[in-house]
Amino acid sequence: MLQLNLAANSLIQTDTQLACFGEKGTINIATSVLEKETIECLKDHFQSIGKEYINIAPLLIVPEPSNLREKSDGEEIQTFLDTMQAQFDVRSVVYISFGTFFWPEITSVSAVIEEFLEEQMPFLLAHPVAELPEELAGQISRSGIAKEVTWAPQQQVLAHSATGWFVTHGGWNSMQEAFRYRVPLIHWPIAAEQPLNAALLSLKFNAVFEVRRGERGTKKPYRCGDGPSPAFTDHSLRKELRALLQSLKGDEARRVRGNFEIIADRLASVWEDGGEAQKAFEGFLNRHFT
Incomplete structure (x- = not known):
């Protein structure tokens, strides 16, 4: 305020x-x-x-996205997104970034990466504040369907037609950018206003997916009337991710995307x-x- x-x-x-x-x-x-x-x-x-x-x-000063190739690491990111679009179609890539202040525990990140690779789900991971273990970075590099960078020009990535979903902590800035480019969110709230944002968009609007494994997810009272009780283990996270990845391929994903785009249109009009x-x-x- x-x-x-x-x-x-x-x-x-x-x-x-x-x-x-x-x-x-x-x-x-x-x-x-x-x-x-x-x-x-x-x-x-x-x-x-x-x-x-x-x-x-929303307050978002948005120039027309410049060519990714003009940015640091942009050439490789552009090539990766172009390649994934040619191989898997538009809106096929999941962009993963938790910004510059928040990051899940590395075992959880490993679980996400391994489940995405197992499911052959292409993704771009930006990790400006976290170092990936060498073995994990190697898995990504060898996969042929994933890429990790320390920093990505987020608006340009979201503007690319290959980008279909955005895994984020759900801070207000990332939310505004996602709505601007109509890329629906997979919320992984960690702290601050993020759990509220996730609850608002998932419960009231059915416009995002949510991963409940974040730090704030361990606090009572649990909000799990619409799903299994949380166990807060990497095993339970993997189970949740498998269900999520299946949801991304079906009718539920189409409903969520449609609701998200309705909100995006309304926000664009204000x-x-x-x-x-x-x-x-x-x-x-x-x-x-x-």
Whole structure:
């Protein structure tokens, strides 16, 4: 959240959120496309205390994706994605990246890689903050259907027609980019707002898949009424992944992708003329800067 009077800023940091309160009001990077009821409550609350509340999202400055070949390692990534598309068709590659701050335990990563290779599911793995064991990197290199890099130009990868799914911790930035390029998510929440994002999109919208093996998944109460109780072992993770990989090939994947694309279309419209974010931001500028 951004406060409207920077001189009056007061920050409260918790383990899951950063809240900013200003003298005149609050700008919240949120959208009623995803959180309509919450935003309505916040508007009512701020109005009741005589302050302004503005929600504008998504916030993603997106130039047209440049050619992957212009990026570091881009030539190899472009060639890999082109090759996988020719071999397996469009939307066949799973892109795996947990960003620059979060990373699952290496045994879990090994389980994911081995199950994907066993199922002949092509994937691109970006791991900027983790080192892969030499044996694991060798498995990927020898497979012929997978590639690992320390860093990937994420927007360009998501924009490539070979990319069909995105395994992510589910942070807000990655979510916005995925919606921008209409690449549905496989959430693996680890911390912060990620479990909430996963629950919101999987339970309310049926628009993502979810892996419940992350650190926050071990906390009570367990949310497993629609599946087996978690065991929090690598064996249980492998079992979950096998079921997930089968789901990616069937009707459930088509439903999830369709629901995800509906949300993506609605998010794309909020900055168009008359859209929610466009009207809110223009009104804010007119009230405070004209």
